[in-house]
Amino acid sequence: RAKREGRGRVRFFESEMDKELRDRRLLQHDLRQALEQNQFVVYFQPQARIDGEVIGFEALLRWNHPTRGFVPPDRFVPLAEENGLIVEIGEWVLREACREAASWPRPLQVAVNLSPVQFQAGDLERSIHQILLETGLTPTRLEVEITEGVLIGDFTGALHLLRRLKALGIRIAMDDFGTGYSSLSYLQSFPFDKIKIDRGFISNLEASLQSAEIVRAVLSLAHALNIPVIAEGVETEAQRAFLAREACEEMQGYLVGRPDLIERYLDLVGMTVERRHYA
Ligand code: C2E
Numbered sequence: 001r002a003k004r005e006g007r008g009r010v011r012f013f014e015s016e017m018d019k020e021l022r023d024r025r026l027l028q029h030d031l032r033q034a035l036e037q038n039q040f041v042v043y044f045q046p047q048a049r050i051d052g053e054v055i056g057f058e059a060l061l062r063w064n065h066p067t068r069g070f071v072p073p074d075r076f077v078p079l080a081e082e083n084g085l086i087v088e089i090g091e092w093v094l095r096e097a098c099r100e101a102a103s104w105p106r107p108l109q110v111a112v113n114l115s116p117v118q119f120q121a122g123d124l125e126r127s128i129h130q131i132l133l134e135t136g137l138t139p140t141r142l143e144v145e146i147t148e149g150v151l152i153g154d155f156t157g158a159l160h161l162l163r164r165l166k167a168l169g170i171r172i173a174m175d176d177f178g179t180g181y182s183s184l185s186y187l188q189s190f191p192f193d194k195i196k197i198d199r200g201f202i203s204n205l206e207a208s209l210q211s212a213e214i215v216r217a218v219l220s221l222a223h224a225l226n227i228p229v230i231a232e233g234v235e236t237e238a239q240r241a242f243l244a245r246e247a248c249e250e251m252q253g254y255l256v257g258r259p260d261l262i263e264r265y266l267d268l269v270g271m272t273v274e275r276r277h278y279a
């Protein structure tokens, strides 16, 4: 791909694809040190009843890269899944989130995302059990969010593991509902404790009649199956009002609050700054 130019000068052209590949390799390399060097941070985003009452938080991982600044999870989680680091990183997030929630005066719930890779490698049941014991968090306060990716591949094995996790007392939520291929059949195969309607449908509520109908259909299906629903990405009062009319139980989104350091939400968890710093 070297192109000669003028007097024997050589200029190297790198295609966009090469750049992307090189960048992924660089990031993947940096990921290996990120845990040891404390570059990960857990953000918390409030989850509320549709009337606005906050009932818990979702833990969302942030990577504060030494030179690039914050790298979004959609960029680095797939890389950590490729090289298996997500198992260790995922355990770290779980431990941080459970430790944090266990320190709140109010017994709010905490939701943590699990990668399909965590179901395939490592001993997920053991590590969750261990983290619950270690942090003292009441299991019923922990919800894990999975996507349909968990159920693709070793379907029977995944169901078996999900049942054992439920037996620990924790709850299982189906994340990004409606974006996959066969989400409907998954509802039949496992008793999910919650369905999270994907943000894409909510952001299109006003613009697209189809989105509104899909949201209605998901709600009526979930209600028929007795599964509560949380809408992701609720940003406006109009969206909240629509969901309330359709009897959606819960919401999460910028309307309630953005993901942030827990310091920003101390009042909601029932803590004062003093108590947090000197506890
Ligand atoms: P998710 O689990 O579906 O998380 C919801 C995403 O929507 C978050 O993006 C959140 O910041 C964003 N969001 C929430 N409310 C709004 C809103 O009102 N408007 C808009 N525009 N966005 C909103 P985030 O934090 O960038 O995370 C992206 C994805 O990365 C997550 O999607 C999840 O799949 C993954 N992820 C994040 N943390 C972890 C983790 O600890 N482990 C694993 N395995 N995956 C994680």
Ligand code: MG
Residues within 6 Å of the ligand: 058, 113, 145, 175
């Ligand atoms: Mg999630």
Ligand code: MG
Residues within 6 Å of the ligand: 175, 176, 196, 198, 199, 232
């Ligand atoms: Mg989601």
Ligand code: MG
Residues within 6 Å of the ligand: 176
């Ligand atoms: Mg998502």
